[in-house]
Amino acid sequence: MKIGREDFEALIKGEKDITSYIELDPVAGTYSVFGVKTASNPNYLIKAIYEMYEGHLNRKLAVKAVRKLFRSVGQGAVGLQNLLKKMGMELTPAEFLLLVFKLQHQQGWGAPFEVVEQSEKRIVLRTKHTFESEILKDWKMPVCGVHMGWIEGVLTAVTGKTWYCLERKCVANGDDCCEFVADQVEPSWKFKAQAVVKGDSAITEFIDHRPVEGIIQLIDDPVVLMPRFVFTSMMNSLKKTMGELPAGGVNYRAYMDMGKENVEHYKKMGITEPTTLSDMAFTFYSQMGWFKLVKSEWNEAKKEKIITLEHTVESEAFGSTGKHVCYCTAGLLAGIIEGSFGVKVQCREIKCRSKGDEFCVFTVTNKAE
Ligand SMILES: [Zn+2]
Numbered sequence: 335m336k337i338g339r340e341d342f343e344a345l346i347k348g349e350k351d352i353t354s355y356i357e358l359d360p361v362a363g364t365y366s367v368f369g370v371k372t373a374s375n376p377n378y379l380i381k382a383i384y385e386m387y388e389g390h391l392n393r394k395l396a397v398k399a400v401r402k403l404f405r406s407v408g409q410g411a412v413g414l415q416n417l418l419k420k421m422g423m424e425l426t427p428a429e430f431l432l433l434v435f436k437l438q439h440q441q442g443w444g445a446p447f448e449v450v451e452q453s454e455k456r457i458v459l460r461t462k463h464t465f466e467s468e469i470l471k472d473w474k475m476p477v478c479g480v481h482m483g484w485i486e487g488v489l490t491a492v493t494g495k496t497w498y499c500l501e502r503k504c505v506a507n508g509d510d511c512c513e514f515v516a517d518q519v520e521p522s523w524k525f526k527a528q529a530v531v532k533g534d535s536a537i538t539e540f541i542d543h544r545p546v547e548g549i550i551q552l553i554d555d556p557v558v559l560m561p562r563f564v565f566t567s568m569m570n571s572l573k574k575t576m577g578e579l580p581a582g583g584v585n586y587r588a589y590m591d592m593g594k595e596n597v598e599h600y601k602k603m604g605i606t607e608p609t610t611l612s613d614m615a616f617t618f619y620s621q622m623g624w625f626k627l628v629k630s631e632w633n634e635a636k637k638e639k640i641i642t643l644e645h646t647v648e649s650e651a652f653g654s655t656g657k658h659v660c661y662c663t664a665g666l667l668a669g670i671i672e673g674s675f676g677v678k679v680q681c682r683e684i685k686c687r688s689k690g691d692e693f694c695v696f697t698v699t700n701k702a703e
């Protein structure tokens with residue numbers, strides 16, 4: 335089927351709808367709408383995608399992961415934009431968004447939007463409901479990651495700038511409509527790192543992995559993947575040369591310096607508030623697989639902080655040894671707290687999973703100069 339400029343114009347004006355452009359050939363197994371091969375059954379697919387992410391993340395982060403996935407889908411809109419340009423049609427970003435979603439909606443996918451507000455840097459769109467807000471109604475929260483990502487991707491494709499979309503109202507959250515606010519932003523390191531600390535994003539959203547080139551970046555910082563047995567290997571090698579206790583001390587010191595340097599890096603990126611600095615370090619190390627924070631308490635009588643961790647990287651690597659093993663983690667915690675709060679501290683592990691305790695528990699106390 336040949337699609338021309340007059341077809342787009344008729345669609346935008348509402349003189350025609352998508353039914354004139356549906357070609358279904360059951361024998362060939364093809365279903366084309368508006369010249370593009372498509373398929374049905376999106377409800378099952380959408381539910382499966384959300385549930386796949388929910389399996390590894392919480393629901394809020396699963397919605398964000400779907401947003402990221404559909405950002406790529408939205409970026410495909412650049413093909414349609416080029417076609418329209420060739421036909422001599424210049425639409426504004428908002429007009430183009432409306433056309434994309436009109437085409438999708440008439441095929442049972444995207445929502446028919448109305449523009450609530452538009453400027454060069456902000457577009458606000460509203461719809462009665464989206465298909466994902468119906469499918470995921472029982473999540474009882476803003477769920478429209480498909481549309482958030484789709485809007486971001488389309489806008490990025492047609493403007494060449496980065497857009498960030500939030501859902502202000504959602505039918506699945508009990509609101510009377512789904513309303514999306516898209517802002518053109520310069521996505522800074524600080525902006526992304528704070529989203530991770532607030533729980534609005536997981537670090538997975540910002541991992542740029544180019545395995546063929548041998549490069550991994552987390553936000554804009556280069557990182558490496560290491561096997562966990564690095565910890566046993568390094569400890570055993572140090573033990574051989576200097577004995578067990580000094581080896582523990584060397585590890586403690588090295589990881590304390592690392593923790594401090596890490597916090598210094600956050601400061602250079604513009605984070606200044608001490609609690610945010612330490613929360614950021616805890617969140618990043620935790621999401622990178624070093625430990626899971628169970629709780630952090632303050633003992634006023636003893637003037638000490640008590641940090642309880644589940645599965646530290648060392649206790650997992652060493653397994654059951656009958657001894658404390660988490661020297662690196664203890665040093666790291668001390669370094670994070672020293673760097674964040676500008677104090678001198680001593681961190682000691684008082685319970686360890688490798689010793690048979692349920693958790694690894696650390697006390698952090700001020701160190702006399
Ligand atoms: Zn919604």
Ligand SMILES: [Zn+2]
Nearest residue numbers: 649660686694
């Ligand atoms: Zn331990």
